Amino acid sequence: MRTRLATALVSVLALALTATGCQGGTEASPTRTTTTSGAVDNRVEPLASPPAPRLPVTVESADGRKVTVTKARRIVPLSGSLSEIVFTLGLGDRVVARDITATFQQAAKLPVVTRNHDVSAESVLSLAPDLVLAETTTGPQEAMDQIRAAGVPVLVVKPATGLADVGARIRAVADALGVPAAGKELTEHSQDRIDAVREAIPAHADHPRVAFLYLRGSASVYLIGGAKSGATSLIEAAGGIDAGADSGLSKDFTAITAEALAKAAPDAILVMSKGLESVGGLDGLVKIPGVAQTPAGMERRVVSVEDGVLLNYGPRTDQVLRSIVDQLYAGGAR
Secondary structure (H helix, E strand, O other): OOOHHHHHHHHHHHHHHHOOOOOOOOOOOOOOOOOOOOOOOOOOOOOOOOOOOOOOOEEEEOOOEEEEOOOOOOOEEEOHHHHHHHHHHHHHHHHHOOOOOOOOHOOOOEEEOEEEEOOOHHHHHHOOOOOEEEOOOOOOOHHHHHHOOOOEEEEOOOOOOOOOHHHHHHHHHHHOOOOOOHHHHHHHHHHHHHHHHHHHHOOOOOOOOEEEEEEEEHHOOOEEEEOOOOOHHHHOOOEEEEEEOOOOOOEEEOOOOOHHHHHHHOOOEEEEEEHHHHHHHHHHOOOOOHHHHOHHHHOOOEEEOOOOOOOOOOOOOOHHHHHHHHHHHHHOOO
C-alpha cells in the first residue's frame, strides 16, 4: 500500500514482528456484531460532467523532475488514493490497472500490478501505459527506474499526511491529466463536504481521547499510532484528541504494550475493519494486553473504518470523517 498509512506500516512491520510484550491472543470468542453508522460507500462518485483532457502538459513531479504528459489514454495509478482521484475526476475509463489498495467497486476488475506492496515493473509495462501515477514512497526503486527507462512518464505525488493534503493531491493529478478545471471543482466539492461534516459534530461534545491501533492478528502485529501515523488529522477533525500522539509517541507506529496504552488512556479506539476482524472482533481486541484496562476497553468503545479508505485523504474523506463522527458520538461498535 502506497498511501500514508502503508508507507509507515512497511517500515515498522519488522519491528512489530520481533517486539516482545505486545503479543495478543488471536483466538477469541465469537465476534460481537458491530454496527457502523454512516459506513463509507464502496463506490466513488465521479463528477457529473467528465472532462476532456487537454494535452500535452508539463508539470512538476514531487521527486524534482519535470514530467511531460502527451496522452492519457492508458493510466496506471500505483496507490488506492490516486486511483480514487482519477475515477472521481471522471477518467476511470482510462485506468488500465490498479494497486492492491484500490478496493472500491469500479476498480475491482482491473488487473493488479503490485505484489504485496511492491510494484511489478513487468506487469505495469505489459499494459502499455502512457502515464503512471505514483507516490514518493512507491517502490522498489528498481521497478520505478525500469518503468522510466521504458519511456513511460511517471508523475510522483507527495503522500497525504492529513486533511490539508486532499486538495493538493487532487490538483496535482488533475493538472497532469490536463483537466485543471475539473481538479479545482473536485477540490472545492471535497472541501465543502468535509466542512459540512465538521459543522455537524454534536454541540458541546466532549473531546474523547482516541487511539489509532493497527492490528494484524494473523501475524501478531499490534501497533499504536503516534504523531506521524497519519490519523491525527482525522481524529482532531472529528473533535477528538490523538491519544497516542498526546501521550508522547512521536513516531508513526509503536508496538503496543500495557504501559503505552495506560499512558495513552484512550476513551475510544480507532481501527481498520480487517484489523479488527483479524484479532477476533471486539472480544479479541480486549484480550490484547492493556486494552481491557483502558477507558475504551472497559466501555468497548471502538470505531471501525474500512482499510482501503481510512487514510486515503481523497475524494471520499468526507465519508470517512462522517463515519468516525457518527460512531464516536453515537457509541459506535460496542
